[in-house]
Amino acid sequence: MPIEVTMPKLSDTMEEGKVLRWLKHVGDRVAPGDVLAEVETDKADMELEAYDEGVLAELRVEEGATVPVGAVIAVLAAPGEDVTAAPGENVTAAPAPAAPKPPAARAEGPRPTLVRRAEAPAPAAAPRPRASPLARRIAEEHGVDLATITGTGPGGRIIERDVRAAVAGAAAPAPSAAAPSGAKRIELGRMRRTTARRMAEAKRDVPHFYVTTEIAMDGVVRLKAELERLGGAWEGLTYTHLLLKATGLALRRVPEMNASLEGEGTLVVHEAVNVGLATAVDEGLLVPVVRACDATPLAELVRQVRELVERARSGRPGPDDLTGATFTLSNLGMYPVTAFAAVVNPPQAAILAVGAVREVPVVREGRVVPGAVMSVTLSCDHRIVDGALAGRFLRELKGLLEAPVALLV
Amino acid sequence: MAGCVEYGRALAWQEALVARRIAGGPDALLLLEHPPVYTLGRGADPRHLGRAAGGPVPVWRVGRGGEVTWHGPGQLVGYPVLGLMGLRRDVHWYLRRLEDVLIAALADVGVVAGRVAGRTGVWVAGRRKIASIGVAVRRWVTWHGFALNVSPDLSGFEAITPCGLAGVEMTSVAREGGPDDVGVVALRVLERLVGIFGYTGWRPLASGAPTEARL
Numbered sequence: 001m002p003i004e005v006t007m008p009k010l011s012d013t014m015e016e017g018k019v020l021r022w023l024k025h026v027g028d029r030v031a032p033g034d035v036l037a038e039v040e041t042d043k044a045d046m047e048l049e050a051y052d053e054g055v056l057a058e059l060r061v062e063e064g065a066t067v068p069v070g071a072v073i074a075v076l077a078a079p080g081e082d083v084t085a086a087p088g089e090n091v092t093a094a095p096a097p098a099a100p101k102p103p104a105a106r107a108e109g110p111r112p113t114l115v116r117r118a119e120a121p122a123p124a125a126a127p128r129p130r131a132s133p134l135a136r137r138i139a140e141e142h143g144v145d146l147a148t149i150t151g152t153g154p155g156g157r158i159i160e161r162d163v164r165a166a167v168a169g170a171a172a173p174a175p176s177a178a179a180p181s182g183a184k185r186i187e188l189g190r191m192r193r194t195t196a197r198r199m200a201e202a203k204r205d206v207p208h209f210y211v212t213t214e215i216a217m218d219g220v221v222r223l224k225a226e227l228e229r230l231g232g233a234w235e236g237l238t239y240t241h242l243l244l245k246a247t248g249l250a251l252r253r254v255p256e257m258n259a260s261l262e263g264e265g266t267l268v269v270h271e272a273v274n275v276g277l278a279t280a281v282d283e284g285l286l287v288p289v290v291r292a293c294d295a296t297p298l299a300e301l302v303r304q305v306r307e308l309v310e311r312a313r314s315g316r317p318g319p320d321d322l323t324g325a326t327f328t329l330s331n332l333g334m335y336p337v338t339a340f341a342a343v344v345n346p347p348q349a350a351i352l353a354v355g356a357v358r359e360v361p362v363v364r365e366g367r368v369v370p371g372a373v374m375s376v377t378l379s380c381d382h383r384i385v386d387g388a389l390a391g392r393f394l395r396e397l398k399g400l401l402e403a404p405v406a407l408l409v
Numbered sequence: 410m411a412g413c414v415e416y417g418r419a420l421a422w423q424e425a426l427v428a429r430r431i432a433g434g435p436d437a438l439l440l441l442e443h444p445p446v447y448t449l450g451r452g453a454d455p456r457h458l459g460r461a462a463g464g465p466v467p468v469w470r471v472g473r474g475g476e477v478t479w480h481g482p483g484q485l486v487g488y489p490v491l492g493l494m495g496l497r498r499d500v501h502w503y504l505r506r507l508e509d510v511l512i513a514a515l516a517d518v519g520v521v522a523g524r525v526a527g528r529t530g531v532w533v534a535g536r537r538k539i540a541s542i543g544v545a546v547r548r549w550v551t552w553h554g555f556a557l558n559v560s561p562d563l564s565g566f567e568a569i570t571p572c573g574l575a576g577v578e579m580t581s582v583a584r585e586g587g588p589d590d591v592g593v594v595a596l597r598v599l600e601r602l603v604g605i606f607g608y609t610g611w612r613p614l615a616s617g618a619p620t621e622a623r624l
Contacts, residue, residue, distance in 0.1 A: 010546075011501035020451040040452050043474040043529040044500040045553075046546040064452065232607040291433045299609050300435045303495040 003052050003132055003157065005074040007067050010041055017041045018066040019073055028056045030076055032134065032160060037073070051159050052132035054078050078133035131158035138163045152316070165315045192284040202343050207382040210341045211390040215397070217357045217372040219404045233299040240277065240331050241302050243354055245407045247329055248273045248293025250396040257393045258326045260347040261384050276325030276345065277305070281313050287345065288312045289325045298408055333357060339375035350380040350390070352397075374401075413482060414441045416448070416469055423552045426490040430550045436495075438602060438611070439488040440595045443480040445565055450475040450543050457570040464568065473553035475529075475543030476573035483561030483581070485591050487598060488554040496606060498549055504529055504542060507555055510605050511540045514597040515557075520587045530572065531557070537580035541572055557598065558582065560589035 007017045020038040035047045054076035061073040129146040151158035227234040251258040251273045259269045273294040276287040288308045328351040330342045342353040355375040362371035426437045447468045453476040508524045511531045515522045531540035540557040558581035566579045583589040
């Protein structure tokens, strides 16, 4: 089904935009992320990217023309789709569109090489939900009914990320039927069921062992308070951000902990330090991935994590948000949890479980004084991690958190 | 402060910074000067090049908004590479904030300037243009940026119709009674940018590079 590309709204105050230059021509294949055109508003030139996959069927607007926000400027067709067919029919057997013409004939304006009849009302019995070909394919692969998805693409169209979110999301829990025992029955959603399966596998296949340490957090508590006072980019700073940074740096120093088991005999030591952050969402547990934790400056981490968690919680994780983790962090410190041991996320080597920061009596220079302490437990895959390695990693982590100025790189 | 960086090299530098930001890296700011060069925005009318077309000074057409302009020694050029997705996904807002940064920095060095509605840039007395703005956005990451005349030889502007506006008088900080040291103004711009966009601070990166602040 043909997809319309419209002039995007790049600002609250933007009413129209100019198409400066087409970077794709009629007949070109287009993949999501490809730049279709450069559009201008005020003194800003923005690269307009495609959301969908397809073949560029039509360029509606000439280079240099100004159109209102929302106006259709181009049309994409599904690969092989014959745009002359009535809407609702996907004539996949049709030959590819006739010889593509780049919009070079400026004098006459771009000539569509195909005649669109998508304006005509659909004769189909049931209206097909508007969705991109890619979205349609993914939905089919996962057995998701497009009618249950709300589209967030242009014109309310269902696009790839909507389907991916639905796949990761839950089916609505069924209302509880009154069971004889008075128990409430809740159907587990897709996300919950996937998590359940993976957890069972992990516990079954991974020989876990656990190593705990307590970290003096007085320095971190002070640093956090000082940074929060600065406001600006430090607004919303949490212990999680500081822990992510410390974990990233510790992994950089003890790279064998930033590793995975491949097959049965190969240890893959990863180049990048990408830490998954176990996050509770309505439907269950998601683990968005914070990339380059070691190299990203702390202030930038605050921003990244905020965006990442927002996307995860709103049910719209980005395509790379949930992949590529080399290690996982799980923080239950917002609850009165002293310590806990998490389940390793295969094929990662380990997962770090962090409890609350507590005021407890500590011994300093032979005296008992109050101090802020946090317990962390590292759960490790004993096929690739030994106690000594776990000990080294925790020593680095403890060192970083107890002298936290190191986290401000 | 940075030395003179050839235009093409600065472009390559920006591309790298943009790619880094898209990949999750930090925001950054390049502050530098260029050897004499004319540039045209993607949608710029080449007729505004006037006598500069075919002359000895190189001409570049680049993917930024805006018309034709001149860069040269004595002019502070700034290329903020900022992730708007972490600030506000609104390009007009971004342009207005850039204007605010320059207006505030100019006030810091004793030059009273402001904006003119409908004429993006920074103006003295509403009619002498002291700074030009032309930005690009890729995946909500900004590049290109602004050019603030500190103490350049303004004759570079005479051959062209700057920003496509006929009869506009170009001016500079020095002309308006302010300092003629680009470095002094650069520092003020950097501090104002940090403040207005809400960064906590900045850190210089690789030595030997044009002054590049990682925000």
